Amino acid sequence: MIRTAQILAKRIKELRGMRGLTQKELAKILEISQVHLGFAEIGKRLLSDKVRERLVDFFGIPLPSLYDDGNYFNAETAIKCDRNLTEKQKKHLLDELKKIKEAGEDFPPPFPPPSF
8 A cells, every 4th residue: 555645645646737827936925945845745744734724725635535545445444554644634634534534525535647
């Protein structure tokens, strides 16, 4: 199974590419350094809860969709198995995922293919 950090890295890069943003532009929006974002995009650094919230707010997506690799990936399993997340973070993400499923929304939500 692909590591969650790698999936998050891929999703951040995809989302940034979909909007045609540079790392510098997105880093400014997220209020982090470009270096921090660069490391997050290669799976070498995690984003804090606060930064992930800014990311999903900016892109208008549900938080658990950051765990979707577009290949029938089971977000719930990934969240539960991620050793880099605290129990509090796991609970928050699983609660958000549950809300999406209960609302009957598409999960993962449909995204157009990235245009890099």
